[in-house]
Amino acid sequence: MKVYQTKEIRNIAIVGGAKSGKTTLAESMLFEGGVINRRGTIEDKNTVSDYRDIELERLNSIYSTVLYAEIDGKKINMIDCPGFDDFVGEVIAALKVTDTALMVINAQNGVEVGAEISWRHASKAKKPVIFAINHLEHENSNFEETLRQMKQSFGGGVMICQYPVNEGLGFNAVIDLLQMKMLKFDASGKTEVLDIPASEKDKADEMYAAMVEELAANDEALMEKFFENGSLSEEEISRGLKLGLINRGVFPVFCINGKQNWGVRRLMQFICNTVPSPDEAPRETFTDGKEVTYNPADSACAFVFKTTFEPHLGEMSFFKVFAGEITEAIDLVNANNSSKERLSQLFVVAGKNRQKIEKVVAGDIAATIKLKNVRTNHTLNSPKNPDPQITPIVFPEPKITVAVKAKNSAEDEKLMGILNDLAKADPTLVVEQSKELRQLILGGQGELHLNIQKWLIENVNKIAIDYLPPRIPYRETITKSAKSMYRHKKQSGGAGQFGEVHMMIEPYYEGMTPQTEFPIRATETYDLEWGGKLVFNNCIVGGAIDARFMPAILKGIMEKMEQGPLTGSYARDIVVNIYDGKMHPVDSNEISFKLAGRNAFKEAFKNAGPKILEPIYEVEVILPEEKFGDVMTDLQGRRAIIMGMDSEGNYKKIIARVPLAEMNRYSTALSSITSGRAMYSMKFVEYAQVPPDVQTALLKAYEEQEAED
Ligand SMILES: Nc1nc2c(ncn2[C@@H]2O[C@H](COP(=O)(O)OP(=O)(O)O)[C@@H](O)[C@H]2O)c(=O)[nH]1
Ligand SMILES: [Mg+2]
Structure with missing residues (x-):
């Protein structure tokens, strides 16, 4: 393959709803681009x-x-993205390294939720967007309605460059406003370029005028020309489109049939001629805010956006070159961990097909294998300029977690390794061996996302596993003050043990006034690892307990804080005042005071109005308007408190605070209520007391579990 220069490269992310026809369109583009000589289909x-x-x-x-695909002396790099929200991490990563999004819209269904989601991500990434409308040959396809929905969802910049002549059964022709020609397709995939027939002339003229005016409105210089001449030249239109794409004022619409390969070559020509090359598109930045250069003469800089494990090859890293050139056998430095890497082999990749290549230049996308210490989001630089890092891709937080267990516990360790590899290839998967929950936790973007991992683990790695609900990380605290005393005494033969501790505990809260019943001689405040605080006050007078035993008392209390008296969960937000006690001249030692401290704390805790706290999450749901009532009802059944509502186009947004314990299988429930048309995200906000009935149930469950153990 020839080495393509920056200006000859186009990087496109193919996005849109699931099943809209992205993969099928990509297949036709590969065919037109000479990568394959026969088009495959999803069904085959x-x-x-x-x-x-x-x-x-x-x-x-x-x-x-x-x-x-290689076409007209240009190379189009495409990243075909999955359409389900569960795999949105792939879309976000693809948008990071491509310069334009190509969104496929099914004219039977109009704007689907997957399109809305991709649009949001493309907007966030500030990428130009072009639209390809397909499925126009169906009885119930509706171009006008689809367009109306697109304008409503994506704004007035949506601009028709092609429209169907005979939509519905028998569809085979479009008017191309950029060429002012009719494109007629036949079953063999051939395209005839014809003059616009008289019957379409008026409509085509009118649409052309509208298009030109919109373009002019998007740029002042063009507006002047437009007023001067009453229209724009072909060259001016092309320039206007490019500008409009780059500044996201214009979003051109094309008509295709990926399955029949209709309109695909024309779309690719548009991509070659008008879509911005990497150096013309909005620029990516380094972490210090500087923009990337795409200068092939600069020292090399490449960014890894995707990591896969390929059969027989091992780990494969996909990267985009942001500056300089990457050649086979080049030495690079990983800016994220300073490790040195040598690129052994360089490939251009089309799915499972790979072709070796000697060199790629700034703006291009390629892959290599067997790097030593590189992950997605790492920047590889020439040793001449080793430090700059491309701003990392921000992957979404997990929306759903499960506990994973190998059916055969002997395979637990192997399972951990497999999960770590899966998470390496998919940064939206999060694996954690939770000490607190005593479970191996896997977090992902939805039930489908996690089920896919289960399938892979069971079918590829051949380990049978179970998914279980993760335990909820409850907390324990107190609501009023209480006193206790405990004497630890053991005097049966040998050295004895003696320690007596009197304490008063109180609820801790921000800005509280310290108690005045006992003089506080020393105070220590601990930020607990699991959140909240422990304040430890030494109020001993007259040397009732030696200062040297204080750390042992604190240790005993900490032990009980780590395994709270109610349910064994972490305790938090407590002030402990040690105000009295007794020592024995011979038998007192650290272990005695540790035990006395622990037991005194346990006693006091029971009488201090103990409460169980549960994690509360803020949940944001975006849903179609007509499902609003059903989604609200479901949320209310989950003890949700509604914090706010909003409208976004055809969608409603609900913000609610919901206990984590009630969010189990929410993604599945929401998906079934809304036929997959909603999305949601959640983040931790606070711990709050559980209602009394929940507390009773939790206490009972803990007692039963203790009895079992
Ligand atoms: N009739 C028709 N079917 C299509 C077209 N494009 C895709 N399909 C079919 O739609 C289904 C989903 O296509 P696919 O390419 O997997 O969609 P993706 O999920 O967006 O990648 C498959 O059954 C395709 O054969 C098209 O332009 N016309
Ligand atoms: Mg697909």
């Missing part, structure tokens, strides 16, 4: 993009696939 399980076992099994893209 032979597309280049959906080649992994799990994708063939499900007839769906699960991972993004890096592809390329």
Whole structure:
């Protein structure tokens, strides 16, 4: 393959709702781009993009696939993205390294939630967007309505560049306003370029005028020309489109049929001629705020956006070159961990097909294998300029967690290794061996996301596993003050043990006034690892307990804080005042005071109005308006407190505070209520007391569990 220069490269993320036709369009683009000489289909399980076992099994893209096509002296790098929200991490990573999003919209369904989601991410990444409308040959396809929804969801910049002539059954022609020609397609995938027929002339003229005016409105210089001449030249239109794309004022719309390969070459030509090359598009930045250069003469800088494990090859890293050139056998430094790397082999990749290449220049996308110490989000630099880091991709936090267990516990360790590899390839998976919950926790973006991992672990790695609900990280605290005393005494043969502690405990809160019943001689405040505080006051007068025993008393209390008296959960937000006690001249020692401290604390805790606290999350749900009532009812059944509501286009937003214990399987419930048209995110906000009935149930469950153990 020839070495493409920055200006000859286009990087496109193919995004949109699940099943809209992205992978099928990519297949036709590969065919037109000379990568394959026969087009596969989803149904025949032979597309280049959906080649992994799990994708063939499900007839769906699960991972993004890096592809390329060569056409008209240009190279189009494409990343075909999955459409389900569960795999949104792949979309976010793809948008990071591509310069334009190509969104596929199914004219039967209009704007689907997957399109809304991709739009949001493209907007966040400030990427130009072009639209390809397909499925126009169906009886119930509706171009006008689809367009109306697009304008409503994506704004007035949505601009028709092509419209269908004979939409519905028998569809085979579009008017191309940029060429002012009719494109007629036939079953073999051939395209005839014809003059616009008389019957379409008026409509085409009118739409053309509207398009030109919109373009002019997007740029002052063009507006002047437009007023001068009453129209724009072809060259001015092209310039206007490019400008409009770059400043996200114009979002051109094309018509395609990926399955029949209709309109695909034309779309690719538009991409070659008008879509910005990497150096023309909005620029990515380094962590210090500087923009990337794309200068091939600068020292090399590449950013890894995707890591996969390929059969027979091992770990594969996909990267975009942000400056300089990357050649085979180049030495690089990892800016994130200073490790030295040598690139052994360099590939351009189209799905499972790879082609070796000697060199790629700034703006291009390529892959390499067997790097030593590189993960997604790392920047690799020439040793001449080793430090700059590209701002990392921000992956979403997990929305759903499960506890994972190997059916055969002998395989637990192996399972941990596999999970870590999965998380390396998919940064939206989070694996944690939780000491607190005593479970191996896997977090992901939704039930489908986690089920896919289960399938992989069971079918590829051959380990049978169970998913269990994760335990809830409850906390314990007190609501009023209480006193206690405990004497630890053991005098049966040998050295004895003696320690007596009197304490008063009180609830801690920010800005509280210290108690005045006992003089506080020394105070220590501990920020607890699990949140909240412990304040430890030494109020001993007259040497009732030696200062040297204080740390032992504190240790005893800490032990009980770590395994709270009510349910064994962490305790928090407590002030302990040690105000009296007794020592024995011979038998007192640290262990005695530790035990006395622990037991006194346990006693006092019981009488101090103890309460169980549960984690509360702020949940943001975006849902179609007509499902508002159902979603609210479901939330109320989850002890939710509604904090706010809002409208976004056809969508409503609900913000609620919900106990984590009630969020189990929420993604599934929400998906079934809204037919998959809603999305949600959640983040921890605070700990709050559980209602009395919940507390009673938790205490009972703990007692039963203790009895069992
Ligand atoms: N009739 C028709 N079917 C299409 C078209 N594009 C895709 N399909 C079919 O729609 C389904 C989903 O396509 P796919 O490419 O997997 O969609 P993706 O999930 O967006 O990648 C498959 O059954 C395709 O064969 C099209 O332009 N016309
Ligand atoms: Mg797909």
